[in-house]
Amino acid sequence: xxxxxxAYEARIRRRATSLAAASTCGVLLALLILVPLAPGWPAVKxxxxxxxxxxxxxxxxxxxxxxxxxxxAWSAPLIFALGLLVALxxxxxxxxxxxxxxxxxxxxxxxxxxxxxxxxxxxxxxxxGLGLPRPWNSPYIWGTVALVLTYAAYVSxxxxxxxxxxxxxxxxxxxxxxxxDADTMRFIILPQAIRKVVPANMNLFIALQKDxxxxxxxxxxxxxxxxxxxxxxxxxxxxYVGAALIFLAITIPATxxxxxxxxxxxxxxx
Amino acid sequence: MARLAxxxxxKSFGRTPVCNGIDLTVETGQMVCLIGASGSGKSTLLxxxxxxxxxxxxxxxxxxxxxSVPGLDPQPIRQRIGMVFQSFNLFPHLTAVENVMLAPRRxxxxxxxxxxxxxxxxxxxxxxxxxxxxxxxQLSGGQQQRVAIxxxxxxxxxxxxxxxxxxxxxxxxxxxxxGTLRELRADGMTMILATHEMSFARELADHVxxxxxxVIHEEGPPExxxxxxxxxxxxxxxxxxx
Numbered sequence: 001x002x003x004x005x006x007a008y009e010a011r012i013r014r015r016a017t018s019l020a021a022a023s024t025c026g027v028l029l030a031l032l033i034l035v036p037l038a039p040g041w042p043a044v045k046x047x048x049x050x051x052x053x054x055x056x057x058x059x060x061x062x063x064x065x066x067x068x069x070x071x072x073a074w075s076a077p078l079i080f081a082l083g084l085l086v087a088l089x090x091x092x093x094x095x096x097x098x099x100x101x102x103x104x105x106x107x108x109x110x111x112x113x114x115x116x117x118x119x120x121x122x123x124x125x126x127x128x129g130l131g132l133p134r135p136w137n138s139p140y141i142w143g144t145v146a147l148v149l150t151y152a153a154y155v156s157x158x159x160x161x162x163x164x165x166x167x168x169x170x171x172x173x174x175x176x177x178x179x180x181d182a183d184t185m186r187f188i189i190l191p192q193a194i195r196k197v198v199p200a201n202m203n204l205f206i207a208l209q210k211d212x213x214x215x216x217x218x219x220x221x222x223x224x225x226x227x228x229x230x231x232x233x234x235x236x237x238x239x240y241v242g243a244a245l246i247f248l249a250i251t252i253p254a255t256x257x258x259x260x261x262x263x264x265x266x267x268x269x270x
Numbered sequence: 271m272a273r274l275a276x277x278x279x280x281k282s283f284g285r286t287p288v289c290n291g292i293d294l295t296v297e298t299g300q301m302v303c304l305i306g307a308s309g310s311g312k313s314t315l316l317x318x319x320x321x322x323x324x325x326x327x328x329x330x331x332x333x334x335x336x337x338s339v340p341g342l343d344p345q346p347i348r349q350r351i352g353m354v355f356q357s358f359n360l361f362p363h364l365t366a367v368e369n370v371m372l373a374p375r376r377x378x379x380x381x382x383x384x385x386x387x388x389x390x391x392x393x394x395x396x397x398x399x400x401x402x403x404x405x406x407x408q409l410s411g412g413q414q415q416r417v418a419i420x421x422x423x424x425x426x427x428x429x430x431x432x433x434x435x436x437x438x439x440x441x442x443x444x445x446x447x448x449g450t451l452r453e454l455r456a457d458g459m460t461m462i463l464a465t466h467e468m469s470f471a472r473e474l475a476d477h478v479x480x481x482x483x484x485v486i487h488e489e490g491p492p493e494x495x496x497x498x499x500x501x502x503x504x505x506x507x508x509x510x511x512x
Contacts, residue, residue, distance in 0.1 A: 173359035176320050177373035177425060178349030187372060191363050 053238040057230045061242050064226035068212045071144065071222070075212070076205055078148045083155030088185070090160055104156070111153035117214050120146040124218035139219035147215070151208050158200045162193035199265060202258035206251050271334050273298040273460050274319065274429055279328035281318055288314045290484035291328065296429070296462060301455050303471040303492070304464045306481035307507060312464035313356075315481070316431045319462070320353045333428075349377055352422030352430040356437050358414040360406040360421070367393070367402040370421045377425070385424075392420040396450050412443030416450050429460040436467060468511045472496050480504045
């Protein structure tokens with residue numbers, strides 16, 4: 001038996017749900033009816049949503065996407081490692097290590113301030129331009145370096161916020177036990193800090209997965225480049241839509257998961 | 271020779287003086303209680319003794335050696351002085367037993383296996399043998415504080431500092447923590463307690479210091495300071511605890 005309050009709240013909830021469903025259906029219906037009424041729709045449908053072209057190119061796109069995944073897979077650990085080193089360099093207090101700290105600050109300022117595509121161009125064309133022999137002139141190497149340099153700057157900032165968010169009473173407790181500064185960082189501060197910033201870092205790595213496509217500008221035939229090849233061959237834009245769908249299949253679940261982790265953390269904190 | 275002594279210890283935060291020349295002497299095996307209102311300098315004094323805060327002037331002697339020399343490496347000294355905090359400060363990402371073992375493992379380079387019997391005995395002693403593998407947030411405040419005490423004890427310190435360790439506890443949990451202190455007292459551990467537990471101080475302290483405005487305003491054996499205070503301020507302070 002429901003209490004008066006429960007019955008009232010159930011009524012309100014039912015009302016809210018049916019209203020939301022009705023208005024969503026209305027908007028969808030309007031889109032489905034109105035968009036095809038636009039004068040250019042038949043042309044757009046043919047060149048962007050062509051089922052035949054889609055079926056022909058999708059397997060090739062999936063195959064090319066494996067390269068994106070591979071570049072992501074070897075870049076991500078490098079980014080995390082460099083980001084961690086830079087974050088730690090900014091935390092050092094020894095006067096002799098001051099140049100390290102200064103360098104870390106300069107580094108994060110520069111690489112957070114330049115568009116990724118510019119870094120990819122400058123590193124990806126500039127360094128092989130020095131006349132390096134094979135295989136050291138590979139766009140895979142220098143493209144990866146460009147991504148790592150850019151993303152490690154962001155990751156280091158995120159980690160630093162994490163490190164600073166650990167209450168100083170934790171450092172005091174560690175110090176009172178006679179632990180060294182290095183041990184305190186390694187066993188007390190970092191494990192807590194890294195866990196705290198997992199959601200923020202996940203968002204960065206989702207962005208990285210998308211930005212891997214930018215490497216196509218310096219050579220590698222990954223999914224974006226492959227889609228461009230198909231577009232030219234078939235004089236049809238559908239491969240781009242296919243590529244977008246493949247990206248979404250990866251990024252939407254990952255984004256949802258990051259949001260879930262974040263809201264779980266918020267709840268734990270309140 | 272006193273185990274721990276301070277000589278006109280002075281400490282201020284910015285322009286706010288907190289300790290204004292404190293002379294404190296603690297003999298081996300003694301339990302000294304610091305009482306006084308919030309802001310009277312008890313906590314700061316303890317933090318200075320453990321070198322968590324550098325002192326401005328004066329000196330601190332541990333077994334006759336000046337440990338307040340500027341530039342001295344604080345780590346080996348802190349290993350000899352255990353400290354327990356009001357807010358427990360357990361490491362939340364480690365289980366109770368890992369909290370206790372971390373410092374002996376890293377500082378004394380002992381293995382987990384070598385530490386196991388000793389650490390188990392410590393948990394046994396404070397009645398937490400069943401809770402060794404729990405994380406701090408799975409323990410009550412009183413249990414967390416007892417883990418914090420044995421975490422400090424596992425380093426085998428010469429002296430223990432307790433900074434209002436029952437103030438953050440629910441009243442029904444205070445007893446179990448005081449029970450642990452009582453046992454330590456019986457073992458002959460040298461201890462300094464900042465506390466508001468007057469009846470506990472009366473029962474067990476060898477010496478009570480009433481701090482006011484950063485100085486020891488009145489001191490002596492507990493029956494004298496707590497039952498028959500000579501100074502007006504001590505009387506006014508103690509009245510609030512009746």
